[in-house]
Amino acid sequence: MxxxxxxxxxxxxxxxxxxxxxxxxxxxxxxxxxxxxxxxxxxxxxxxxxxxxxxxxxxxxxxxxxxxxxxxxxxxxxxxxxxxxxxxxxxxxxxxxxxxxxxxxxxxxxxxxxxxxxxxxxxxxxxxxxxxxxxxxxxxxxxxxxxxxxxxxxxxxxxxxxxxxxxPVKLAGHRMQExxxxxxxxxxxxxxxxxxxxxxxxxxxxxxxxxxxxxxxxxxxxxxxxxxxxxxxxxxxxxxxxxxxxxxxxxxxxxxxxxxxxxxxxxxxxxxxxxxxxxxxxxxxxxxxxxxxxxxxxxxxxxxxxxxxxxxxxxxxxxxxxxxxxxxxxxxxxxxxxxxxxxxxxxxxxxxxxxxxxxxxxxxxxxxxxxxxxxxxxxxxxxxTGQTPFEIQKMEAQPDGFRVTFTDEVDPATTSAVGSYQMSSYTYLYHQKYGGDEVETKPVTISRVTLEPGAKSVLLKCEGLREGYVHELVVPGVRSKKGAQLAHAEGYYTLNRIPGK
The missing domain is CATH 2.120.10.30 (TolB, C-terminal domain)
Known part of the structure; x- marks a missing residue:
C-alpha cells in the first residue's frame, strides 16, 4: 500500500x-x-x-x-x-x-x-x-x-x-501568493x-x-x-x-x-x-x-x-x-x-x-x-589511474605572497625562476545589471621564488597584493622533476584577507 x-x-x-x-x-x-x-x-x-x-x-x-x-x-x-x-x-x-x-x-x-x-x-x-x-x-x-x-x-x-x-503567476479566481x-x-x-x-x-x-x-x-x-x-x-x-x-x-x-x-x-x-x-x-x-x-x-x-x-x-x-x-x-x-x-x-x-x-x-x-x-x-x-597528476595541488595565502604546492616533485631550475610565474589581480562591480567584466586589473609583481625542502612547494613573494581581489596565477614555465608540464597551469585565488594584516 x-x-x-x-x-x-x-x-x-x-x-x-x-x-x-x-x-x-x-x-x-x-x-x-x-x-x-x-x-x-x-x-x-x-x-x-x-x-x-x-x-x-x-x-x-x-x-x-x-x-x-x-x-x-x-x-x-x-x-x-x-x-x-x-x-x-x-x-x-x-x-x-x-x-x-x-x-x-x-x-x-x-x-x-x-x-x-x-x-x-x-x-x-x-x-x-x-x-x-x-x-x-x-x-x-x-x-x-x-x-x-x-x-x-x-x-x-x-x-x-x-x-x-x-x-508571481496568478490563477483565475486566486490572489497572488506570498x-x-x-x-x-x-x-x-x-x-x-x-x-x-x-x-x-x-x-x-x-x-x-x-x-x-x-x-x-x-x-x-x-x-x-x-x-x-x-x-x-x-x-x-x-x-x-x-x-x-x-x-x-x-x-x-x-x-x-x-x-x-x-x-x-x-x-x-x-x-x-x-x-x-x-x-x-x-x-x-x-x-x-x-x-x-x-x-x-x-x-x-x-x-x-x-x-x-x-x-x-x-x-x-x-x-x-x-x-x-x-x-x-x-x-x-x-x-x-x-x-x-x-x-x-x-x-x-x-x-x-x-x-x-x-x-x-x-x-x-x-x-x-x-x-x-x-x-x-x-x-x-x-x-x-593511480598515476600522479602534475597539478597545482593548493595555493595558500601568506603575509607577503603565496605558498604554491605541486602534486609531484618539481624541476628546481624551472620552478625557482621568477620568469616561470605571472600574476595579476582584479575584482568585479556590484550592480543590478546582468553579469560584468573583470575591473581594476593590475599586475602583481613576483619578486622572489623560494623552493622549499621536499621540492614540492614554493614561496612566492609578491608586491601589490589587494584584499578582496582575485589573484590570477599562471605558471607556464614550471616542469616536474620528470619533465612534465602542468595539466592545468592556472589558479585563481580569492584573497579576501591577507594573513597577519
Whole structure:
C-alpha cells in the first residue's frame, strides 16, 4: 500500500533518448584520470539531478522529471547496464534537485517541500512519502527551483531556494501568493522547524558540506552577480542579491535589512558599505573557471581519487566539466583558489558524488541551457589511474605572497625562476545589471621564488597584493622533476584577507 502524504505534480517536459557512448576515454587535459559514460537501459532518461551513495554501496539517483532510480552495482562496468542494474524506486515527485541518505531513508527537496522517502515493506520500491518541512513561497514561476538537502554538523538539513526572477503567476479566481524566502538558504531542524539563515542568493543550484561540516553553495552569474561565486552559508549573512531583501524585514529574519543598496561600486567596496554583506569564499572567473557552476562534493575518499583530499569538486554546466576548489581559513573566514580539473564531458554536469572505490560520479542534464557535449543527459564515472597528476595541488595565502604546492616533485631550475610565474589581480562591480567584466586589473609583481625542502612547494613573494581581489596565477614555465608540464597551469585565488594584516 502506498502512503502519499504530500508531493507536487510531475514535470511534463521530456527530452529525446540518446544512446550513450560505451568506451572509456582519457580525461581531456588530465591523463591521470579516465572518464567512462554509463550505458543506460532503453527508455531510461536519467537526467541526474541528485546522487546519494547508500551504506551498502548502491547509488540512488534523482531524476529532474520526478523519479528516483537505484543503481544496484554502480562500481560495475558502466558500459554493461545489466551488470550495473537499474531499478525504479520512486516516482511522482515535483522536480527533485538533490538527494541525501540519512537515518535509513532518502531525502529530497521538491519545489514546495522537503520529503522523506522510505520503502517500509522491503519490496525495493518506495511506499512512504512524508513531508518533513514546508514554508517557502511557491507561485508557479518557472525559476522557483529548490535544491538539497545536505546535513550540517548539528544534524540540521540545509536547503537553497532560487529567487523568482519576475512576478508571481496568478490563477483565475486566486490572489497572488506570498513568496517568502525566495533567494534564501534555510535550515530544517530534526523536528521539522524551518528557519531562514542566509539571504542574497540568485540561483544557488549546488549545495554541499566540506570536511569540517560547514555548508557551501554555488550561485549563478546574472543580475547582481558579475560572475559565479562559491558561498559559505551561515546564519545572518547577506550575499548581495536584492530580490531576497523584502523578507529581511520579517521578524524571524536573522539578516539585518541593509536598506537601499549602492550600485556601480566594486564588490570590495560593497563589503565595506553594505550592512551584513559577505564576500564569496571563492570567485569563479567567467569562462576561465567555467560559466555556470552546479553541484559540488568534498573529497573524503582518503586519497582514492588522487592528491586532493578534502578539496571541493564543482560541476560545470555550460562547459560540461568539473572544477576543483582548495579552501582555507584566514582570519576565521574561508577563502581559496579554483582550478580547472576536467573538461570534455558528454553533457552538462549537474550533480556529483563519490563511490566507495573513490571514483567520482557526475550526473548530467542540459535541460534549461545549452551546454557543450554530444548528449542531453546521462551519468559518467571519473576514475584515478593511480598515476600522479602534475597539478597545482593548493595555493595558500601568506603575509607577503603565496605558498604554491605541486602534486609531484618539481624541476628546481624551472620552478625557482621568477620568469616561470605571472600574476595579476582584479575584482568585479556590484550592480543590478546582468553579469560584468573583470575591473581594476593590475599586475602583481613576483619578486622572489623560494623552493622549499621536499621540492614540492614554493614561496612566492609578491608586491601589490589587494584584499578582496582575485589573484590570477599562471605558471607556464614550471616542469616536474620528470619533465612534465602542468595539466592545468592556472589558479585563481580569492584573497579576501591577507594573513597577519
Amino acid at each position: 502506498r502512503k502519499y502524504i504530500s508531493t507536487g505534480l510531475p514535470m511534463l517536459a521530456a527530452l529525446l533518448m540518446a544512446q550513450l557512448p560505451s568506451v572509456a576515454h582519457a580525461a581531456s587535459a588530465n591523463p591521470a584520470y579516465t572518464v567512462t559514460p554509463y550505458v543506460l537501459p532503453d527508455g531510461v532518461k536519467l537526467e541526474a539531478s541528485g546522487l546519494a551513495l547508500l551504506p551498502d554501496g548502491r547509488l540512488a539517483v534523482s531524476v529532474r522529471k520526478g523519479e528516483i532510480w537505484i543503481l544496484e552495482h554502480p562500481e560495475a562496468d558502466p558500459t554493461d547496464a545489466k551488470a550495473v542494474g537499474y531499478r525504479l524506486y520512486a516516482s511522482g515527485l515535483h522536480e527533485p534537485l538533490g538527494l541525501l541518505w540519512h537515518d535509513g531513508a532518502l531525502y529530497t527537496v521538491q519545489r514546495s517541500e522537503l520529503t522523506k522517502i522510505r520503502d517500509t515493506d522491503g519490496d525495493g520500491v518506495a511506499d512512504e512519502y512524508l513531508a518533513v518541512a514546508k514554508g517557502w513561497g511557491v507561485s508557479g514561476n518557472y525559476h522557483e527551483y529548490a535544491y538539497g538537502p545536505v546535513l550540517d554538523r548539528e544534524g540540521n538539513f540545509w536547503i537553497t531556494l532560487n529567487a523568482s526572477m519576475g512576478g 513568496k517568502h524566502w525566495r533567494g534564501w538558504a534555510v535550515s530544517v531542524s530534526p523536528d521539522g522547524k524551518l528557519s531562514p539563515m542566509s539571504a542574497g542568493l540568485r540561483s544557488p543550484c549546488g549545495i554541499a558540506v566540506n570536511g569540517e561540516g560547514d555548508v557551501f553553495c554555488t550561485d549563478q552569474q546574472g543580475n547582481w552577480w558579475s560572475t559565479n561565486p562559491l558561498l559559505h552559508l551561515r546564519k545572518g549573512a547577506f550575499f548581495g542579491h536584492a530580490d531576497s531583501l523584502p523578507d529581511a524585514q520579517l521578524p524571524e529574519s536573522p539578516v539585518a535589512d541593509p536598506g537601499k543598496l549602492p550600485q556601480g561600486i566594486t564588490v570590495v567596496e560593497a563589503s565595506r558599505q553594505v550592512k551584513g554583506f559577505a564576500l564569496p569564499a571563492v570567485w569563479f572567473p567567467y569562462v576561465k573557471a567555467g560559466q555556470s557552476p552546479t553541484g559540488l562534493v568534498c573529497d573524503l575518499t582518503g586519497g582514492k581519487f588522487g592528491p586532493f583530499e578534502k578539496q571541493m569538486f564543482v560541476g560545470e554546466f555550460v562547459l560540461s566539466g568539473v572544477n576543483r576548489v582548495f579552501l582555507e581559513k584566514v582570519g576565521g573566514e574561508y577563502q581559496g583558489a579554483v582550478f580547472r580539473f576536467q573538461d570534455g564531458l558528454q553533457s552538462a554536469a549537474l550533480s556529483l558524488a563519490f563511490l566507495k572505490d573513490g571514483s567520482l560520479l557526475v550526473g548530467e542534464s542540459n535541460r534549461g541551457w545549452n551546454s557543450q557535449g554530444t548528449r542531453s543527459f546521462g551519468l559518467e564515472r571519473i576514475q584515478w
